[in-house]
Amino acid sequence: QLQLQESGPGLVKPSETLSLTCSVSGGSIISSSYYWGWIRQPPGRGLEWIGSVSYSGSTYYNPSLKSRLTISVDTSKTQFSLKLSSVTAADTAVYYCARRGDAYYGRAFDIWGQGTMVTVSS
Amino acid sequence: QSALTQPPSASGSPGQSVTISCTGTSSDVGGYDYVSWYQQHPGKAPKLMIYEVSKWPSGVPDRFSGSKSGNTASLTVSGLQAEDEADYYCSSYAGSNTFVFGTGTKVTVL
Numbered sequence: 001q002l003q004l005q006e007s008g009p010g011l012v013k014p015s016e017t018l019s020l021t022c023s024v025s026g027g028s029i030i031s032s033s034y035y036w037g038w039i040r041q042p043p044g045r046g047l048e049w050i051g052s053v054s055y056s057g058s059t060y061y062n063p064s065l066k067s068r069l070t071i072s073v074d075t076s077k078t079q080f081s082l083k084l085s086s087v088t089a090a091d092t093a094v095y096y097c098a099r100r101g102d103a104y105y106g107r108a109f110d111i112w113g114q115g116t117m118v119t120v121s122s
Numbered sequence: 123q124s125a126l127t128q129p130p131s132a133s134g135s136p137g138q139s140v141t142i143s144c145t146g147t148s149s150d151v152g153g154y155d156y157v158s159w160y161q162q163h164p165g166k167a168p169k170l171m172i173y174e175v176s177k178w179p180s181g182v183p184d185r186f187s188g189s190k191s192g193n194t195a196s197l198t199v200s201g202l203q204a205e206d207e208a209d210y211y212c213s214s215y216a217g218s219n220t221f222v223f224g225t226g227t228k229v230t231v232l
Contacts, residue, residue, distance in 0.1 A: 039168075039223075046125065046226040047160075047168065047211050052219065060219035063123055096167055106174035107215045108158035112167040 002027035004097050004113035012091075012120050018084040022097030022113060029078045030055045033103035036080045038071065040093040041115075048093075052100060053080050087120045094118075126151065126212055126224035133230040134202045142227045144195040144212035150222055152193035156215035159188060159197045163208045171210075172197060199229065207231045 008020035022036070029036065037052035051061040053071045061069050070083040084091060094117050098109040127145040134140040144151065144159075151157055157175045160168035170179050172188040175195060185200045195214070199206050212224035 035219075037221075047213075047223040048125075049213070049221040049223055052221075062220065105170065105179060106158070106177065107156040107221075108170055108173035108179075108213070109160075109168075110170050110173075110179060112169075115167050 002099065002111055004099065004111060006095060006097050006113045006116040008116060008118070010117060010119060012087055012118060013122050014088055014120055015086055018082070018087050018091060018118055018120070020082045020095055020097075020116065020118070022080050022082075024078045024080075024099075029073065029080070030075050033101065035060075035100040035102060036073065037098050037100050037109060038082045039096045039098055039109070039112075041096070042090075042093040050082065050084075050095075089120050092118065092120045123216060123220065123222055126214060126222055128210075128212060128224040128227045130225075131228045131230065133232055134199075135232045136202055136204065138202050139198055139200045140202060140229060141196055141198045142210055142212075142229070144197070144214075144224045146193050146195075146214055146222070148193060150214040150216040151190065151195050151212075153217065154215045155190070157188065157190055157195040158213045159186075160211045160213065161206075161208045162211065168211060202231050204231050 035052045038050040068085045073080040094115040096115045097113045099111040101110040159172040162168045175190045176188040
């Protein structure tokens with residue numbers, strides 16, 4: 001059973017870089033059938049797609065975050081990562097990593113991590 | 123890339139049906155049959171309920187059904203049960219490997 005687990009600092013200072021890692025266990029990250037993505041949810045608000053990465057390193061970003069965003073994959077560690085620079089309080093949210101099963105679930109996110117809360121505050 | 127529009131709330135009594143709408147544009151909902159729906163209980167991660175407008179992942183009861191007409195997709199929950207009380211989000215492919223989520227709907231079982 002594939003599982004995803006987010007990790008990273010829970011508190012980031014304004015103007016600094018938010019860095020999170022998603023560890024994939026119980027399965028391979030190397031497959032053309034899947035993409036690996038990040039979604040966030042500010043407290044009390046809705047979901048926002050952040051971006052996705054393929055196992056080969058192709059990246060796709062939310063246009064509103066693109067200038068500050070880097071998503072990468074490390075297949076040797078079965079991990080993928082998120083870096084969001086120049087953060088402000090508006091970036092405070094629960095950050096989820098998720099698998100997008102294109103070949104099986106028509107570009108839907110079928111497996112999610114439990115989420116990790118990141119607060120931007122000095 | 124604007125969020126898809128959903129009603130803030132919906133409700134129904136046990137056994138009844140409730141339908142949630144999800145309105146986008148021809149660049150997302152209307153342009154692709156890649157609409158999915160997610161259920162989220164408080165403090166939990168979202169769970170995929172419907173993909174490709176109307177298909178069920180394994181383990182999801184067929185009380186949940188999806189449809190689409192033009193730029194609006196819909197999720198219907200039939201035979202409401204207490205455990206269906208949750209937030210529901212739609213999502214759509216928006217081209218160029220980008221995605222957009224809906225604003226979310228809180229479903230209350232009366």
